[in-house]
Amino acid sequence: MERNDFIKSLGLGIALVCTGSCLSSCGKKGDDPSPNNPSGGGVPSGTTASVDLGTQLLTVGASVVVSGILFIRTAAGNATTSFAATQATCPHQGGSLNFIQASNFIQCSLHASRYTTTGSILAQPNDGGTTSALKTYPLTVSGTTLSATA
Numbered sequence: 001m002e003r004n005d006f007i008k009s010l011g012l013g014i015a016l017v018c019t020g021s022c023l024s025s026c027g028k029k030g031d032d033p034s035p036n037n038p039s040g041g042g043v044p045s046g047t048t049a050s051v052d053l054g055t056q057l058l059t060v061g062a063s064v065v066v067s068g069i070l071f072i073r074t075a076a077g078n079a080t081t082s083f084a085a086t087q088a089t090c091p092h093q094g095g096s097l098n099f100i101q102a103s104n105f106i107q108c109s110l111h112a113s114r115y116t117t118t119g120s121i122l123a124q125p126n127d128g129g130t131t132s133a134l135k136t137y138p139l140t141v142s143g144t145t146l147s148a149t150a
């Protein structure tokens, strides 16, 4: 092997090693243990949203989004224990969350992650990424007004 050929092959080998180590350290998106939505999809602290129980959430399984909070009626009656309130935007990448009454879970419209009405994770996103538990908000009932405060 000529000296010039040896130097060229050495340079190519170094370039391949550098490229390989750079690519392997980058990893793929799904390896990231933290959700990709920096704000986590929650509403700002101090946000209060209200629902008129005289006209909304009349039946068990009904849901509505008000000011970024997903309200769900989980039982009959107007006690706070008859409702759940979670963030309405997915912690993964900000997809909208919907309550699926027939299956009794909350599902993301973007990558189909699933959550219980108390915010626990039932299924991770179908893109290989990772989500986190939903934020839930304390509820109060005054007359026919149901309120949740972040």
Ligand code: FES
Pocket (backbone or CB within 6 Å): 090, 091, 092, 093, 094, 095, 108, 109, 110, 111, 112, 113, 124, 125, 126, 131
């Ligand atoms: S944005 Fe909800 S699972 Fe990806």
